[in-house]
Amino acid sequence: AAKRLRTPPAMKPWLLLSLLLLQQTLQSAVGQSAKSKRPKEPGENRIKPSNKKVKTRTPKLKERNSTEPSPKASSIMTRVMEKGHFQKPTATLNLSAGQSIELRCKGNRIGWSYPPYLDTFKDTRLSIKQHERYSRLILENATAADTGEYSCWLLQCKGYNCKKDESKRGSTYIFFAAILKWSTSAQINLL
Numbered sequence: 001a002a003k004r005l006r007t008p009p010a011m012k013p014w015l016l017l018s019l020l021l022l023q024q025t026l027q028s029a030v031g032q033s034a035k036s037k038r039p040k041e042p043g044e045n046r047i048k049p050s051n052k053k054v055k056t057r058t059p060k061l062k063e064r065n066s067t068e069p070s071p072k073a074s075s076i077m078t079r080v081m082e083k084g085h086f087q088k089p090t091a092t093l094n095l096s097a098g099q100s101i102e103l104r105c106k107g108n109r110i111g112w113s114y115p116p117y118l119d120t121f122k123d124t125r126l127s128i129k130q131h132e133r134y135s136r137l138i139l140e141n142a143t144a145a146d147t148g149e150y151s152c153w154l155l156q157c158k159g160y161n162c163k164k165d166e167s168k169r170g171s172t173y174i175f176f177a178a179i180l181k182w183s184t185s186a187q188i189n190l191l
Helices: 011-035
Strands: 077-082 085-087 092-096 101-106 110-113 126-130 134-139 148-158 161-177 180-182 188-190
Touching: 077 161, 101 148, 101 161, 110 134, 134 148
Parallel strands: 092 161
Antiparallel strands: 077 085, 077 101, 101 134, 110 148, 126 134, 148 161, 180 188
């Protein structure tokens, strides 16, 4: 059977120290060589014209999946912080259960998506109202079960036929954390 070579315990600190010193020496040498370059004179780096023909390539456009948002999609969603103060929501919001939230999306016809169970019981805590220039979603007294993605998009309509405008949408994932309440009997109650 082949024996494994082991480094004696006393050599390990010296080996480690040597490697660290080598690393420091290399870093300082690289740093000095970058600093010691002479400044270039004006016009020294100019590209000289040549008679070579340059082939231009036009990239082929890949067909995009219609569910993917456009790369230049602009967010139309804002969060109402307090009356008259608005903020673009981040990709994820962390809120406490019991809080209410108001989201607005700019546009005269807006579609909304939110956790589906909110529609199941005709929950009165959720209200959506379309105004002339924006739509408003309000969720009152949120619970941990309301956690999920809330998104909106502009609807382009011709008569009764409407489709999503993927270039104008907004989305945020809202996490409603349950509040833990300690009672005098040392039991944990979830609110």
